[in-house]
Amino acid sequence: MSNIEIALTIPTACWPMLSVCRYPLGMSGGQILDEDISASSQWSESTAARYGRLDFEEGDGAWCPEITVEPDNLKEFLQIDLRSLHFITLVGTQGRHAGGIGNEFAQMYKIKYSRDGSRWISWKNRQGKQVIEGNRNAYDIVLKDLDPPIIARFVRFMPVTDHSMNVCMRVELYGCEWLDGLVSYNAPAGEQMNSPSYPIYLNDSVYDGAVIYSMTEGLGQLTDGVCGLDDFTHSHVWPGYDYVGWNNESFPSGYVEIMFEFDRTRNFTTMKVHCNNMFSQHVKAFRQVVCYFRSDLDWEASPLSFSPVVDEKNPSARFVTVNLANHMASAIKCHFYFADAWMLFSEITFQSDTAMYNTTLAPPKTGPPNIQPDDPTHKVDDSNTRILIGCLVAIIFILVAIIVIILWRQVWQKMLEKASRRMLDDELTASLSIQSETFTYNHNPNQSGTTSEQESNSTYERIFPLGPDYQEPSRLICKLPEFAQSSEDPVQDGVPHYAEADIVNLQGVTGSNTYAIPAVTMDLLSGKDVAVEEFPRKLLTFKEKLGEGQFGEVHLCEAEGMQEFMNKEFLFDIAEDLPVLVAVKMLRSDANKNARNDFLKEIKIMSRLKDPNIIRLLAVCIYSDPLCMITEYMENGDLNQFLSRHEPEGQLAQLSNAPTVSFNNLCYMATQIASGMKYLSSLNFVHRDLATRNCLVGKKYTIKIADFGMSRNLYSGDYYRIQGRAVLPIRWMSWESILLGKFTTASDMWAFGVTLWEILNYCKEQPYSQLTDEQVIENTGEFFRDQKRQIYLPQPVLCPDSLYKVMLCCWRRNTKERPSFQEIHQALLEIQP
Incomplete structure (x- = not known):
């Protein structure tokens, strides 16, 4: 192993991304393929570009250019293609050691980067310096922060020397994928503010596009992840450095125009603008913003207008959130109107339905470098x-x-x-098909009236073998309504289990469903006719793609005449002549036979889930390809997005003119989720992905539990990828689910506690946002050891003690001590004002 030399100088982060987004992108781990690594030249085949991987000793030990590098000769480079835009915060370099044979290294180097492969940009730090200090020997790894970070697909390392010498390099890039989608912004150049003591420069000093009278085709301080202070005259570089600012005297129209270009057409929900509001210096947040949207070649005729409340009491800098009302666009042009003499911005981010600015991105297979911020010269x-x-x-x-x-x-x-x-029974069995990719409603073969401990398919290697006791399938069948029968056999207390050979798993169409169902029950269910009707495809109108998975897609559609195809027991709150908003799960036509069989079995199971707080299967299209199942969809979307757009009732909401949701309504929504989970648990189904993203909101705060969350890129940051395969919502999972792979009604109860915590925080914060994914997993180990060192989610500001005690009950270490959903539902009814 090589020693590591580290230098860290991270400025005040606007988002946790600057400290979290620091994972190796694949040179040392092998995720970056050989064909994506190229060079200007190579000394020999054994020192080709593909050998320039950090901490690898293959070939002759590194990439070495063909000729000696001379001063001011920047023709030699090692280039990496990341295949997509990435937010890069850190780089690492190493020389050629080759087991003691080599002694070539780059003492200095420069970096060039490109977002499109045609226009190359030279990186420079915040003081304008381009040269980065490299290695002092051939074996140590030297990590350097990129401050400012860069957003690029292509990166070149260019060795620099002060005299002719042979150099070789091994490199690594650290960061995460750039999911914001912004590729450039065009704006007027920032201006200079004259103060009595010294000039304050409000220009975008790290903008990487062209800067003359305006800034074009680049990114800079508005996307570097660093927010300015409340007092803009203070900065770690020079006064005003962190802000880009303009004076209203330079703009007779009264506004500043900024245009944002994106990588593709997106469905935009919000724009967040970090503004200074130091009104004592005649600086205020914008008075109004008018945004225009371009999806193809033409700008939409009808712009969107938003006016925040002008705050003359609190001088603190703040984010102003602009609701973009789900406009589809590949470019947005906004006019920001002055509220005072000056307008200063330090960061602008966008949230869209295909991707969002992700502050807790799941790390790839290889973990982060062992970085100790307080020890810049740490060596092993x-x-x-x-x-x-x-x-x-x-x-x-x-x-x-x-x-x-x-x-x-x-x-x-x-x-x-x-x-x-x-020998005892000729019951049917089906072998378990291990699918560790996904999870949602899972049938738990358990007869216990409270918590259940059925072991579902583990996404980790199993630590302990299954217990010797197995519940008889005939007793489980009685739990399903259509098989209910009077039986005088007593229900067994304790923990029932099924052998893996007796369980059938169904792979969901979007990669977000897995049903774990006893084989006998599955056979009986499969023998029943589907309880829903065939729906004419021509009556479906596509509105939007909600998500996709390995085997299919989920679309938001309007269905005409759906009321005619529904059972009389189901009533729509919509006139018969109006189309109904539905979600359509569609199986890809090229799906294999197993996926098709699972799809049809999923339809039969879903058709029997009937509860006011569970999304219903309405109809199907199975007479021809592609196979489709049509389910309810609620007009207000998912609960996470719904609450994040609202504020608690109070003076702050009145000042910001934001829509509100009362505490009473929060409790009402939580009670409905508990009711829906009570129904699922009564059938011994385990959801395995209960969260606000998987709850839909209708009229009058009606809630229905669904399963679309994982298939949406919007929530990719909520899932942690295990060894490139399994994807787990670890921040919502119980300790036994993470460590032992046990998914039960009791683990659903744990997730309900986290969901309740989300609701009372108005979904403004991700659970354990202060912890990395690895630290979340480590914290589950503290629950397992139970030495009183585990970290619980904190009590939300609006949460009364009685409701926080309910959450803590959900997070009890012992699964048998956690309440049942029936008990939780009753407790919430009593707490509800």
């Missing part, structure tokens, strides 16, 4: 490292042996159990 002793590696290898061998023994015992135990079960 090489001999100690070798000893540590030896110990780790020994531990790994021991663990592998233990796992093999456990698996062998588990397989042997199951073989004995199956043999005895065949």
Whole structure:
């Protein structure tokens, strides 16, 4: 292992992204393919570009250019294609060591980057310096922060020397994917404010486009993730540095025009503008903004107008949120009107339905570098490292042996159990098809009236074998309404389990459904006719794509005449001559046979879920391809987006003119979610992804539980990818689900507590936002050890003690001590004002 030399100088972050978005992008981990690494030249085939990977010793140990690098000769470079735009915050370099044979390294280097592969931009720091100090030997890794960070697809490392010398390089980039989609903004150049003591420069000093009288085709301080202070005259560089500002005397029209270009057409929900409001210096947030949208070649005729409340009491800088009302556009042009002599912005971000500015991006397979901000020269002793590696290898061998023994015992135990079960009963079984990608409604074969401990398919390696006790399938069938029958057999107390061989998993169309259902029950359900009718495709009108997955897509559509195809027991709150808003899950025509079979089985299961707080299956299109299932959709969208656009009742909401939701209505919505989960748990279904993103909002705060959340890029930051395969909502998951792979009604109860916490925070913050994904997983280990060091979600400001106690009950370590959904529903009814 190589030593690491680190220098960190992170400014005040506007978003946690600057500190969180620091994961290796794939040079050392191999995610970046050889064909995406190129160079201007190579000394030999064994020092080609593909060998320029940090901490690798393949080939001759590094990339080396063909000729000696001379002073001021920037013709040699190592280029990396990231395939998409990335937010890059950190770079690492290393020389050629080659086991002691090589001694070539770059003492200095420059970086060039490009977003389109045609226009290349030279990176410079906030003081205008382009040259980055590199390596002092051939083996140490030196990490350098990019301040400001860059947004690019292509990056070039260009070695620099002060005399002719041979150089070789190994490199890594650190950051995360740029999901905001903004590729450039055009704006008037920032101006100078004259103060009695010194001039204050309000120009965009890191803008990487052309700057003459205006700024064109670039990105800069408005997208660097750094917010200005309340007092704009203070900065870590020079007075006014963090802001771009304009004086109203320079704009006779009374507004500043800024145009934003995006990578593709997007469905925009909000724009957030960080404004200074130091009115004592004649600086205020904008009085009004008028935005125009361009989706193809022409600008829409009808602009959107928004007027925030002018605040002359609080001088603090703040974000002003502009509701963009789901306009579709690839470019937005906004006119910001002056409220005073000066208008100063430091950051502008956009939220769209295809991607959002993600502050907690899931790291790729390789973890972050071991960065210690307080120790800029931290080095790891090489001999100690070798000893540590030896110990780790020994531990790994021991663990592998233990796992093999456990698996062998588990397989042997199951073989004995199956043999005895065949002799006692000729029940049907189906082998478990391991699908660790997704999760939503899962049938839990459990007869317990409160919490249930059925072990669902684990996304991790199983730590403990299944218990020896299995519930008889005939008893489970009685739980489903259509198979209900009077039985005098007593319900067993305790924890029922099913062997994996007795469980059938169904892969959902969008990659967000998995049903774990006992084989006997599945066979009986599959033998029933579908309880929904075929719907004519021609009566469906596409509105918007809500999401997509491995096997299909989810579309928002309008359905004409849907009322004629519905059961009389289901009533729409819409006139018969008006179209109904529906969600259509569509299976791709090229889906394999297993996916088609699962799709049809999913229809049969969904057709039997009938509860006022569960999304209903309305109709199907299965007589021809593509296969479709049509479900309800609520006009106010999902609960997460709905609450994030609202504020609590009070003076602040009145000042900002924002829509409000009362505390009473928050409790009412939470009670409905508990009611829906009570119904699912009564059928022993486990949801496995309960969160506000999976709850839809209708009229009068009606809530229905759904399962679209994972298929939407909007919520990609809520899911953590395990080894490039499984995707888990770890911030909502119980400790036993993360560590043991156990998904039960009790783990759904844990997720309900987190969902309740979201609701009372108006979905303004992600759970455990102060923790990285790795730290969230580590915290689950503290729950497992139960040494009183675990971190709980804090009590929301608007949450009374009685309601916070309900949350804490949901997060009890012992699953049997967590309440049932029936108890939670009753408790919320009593708390509700």
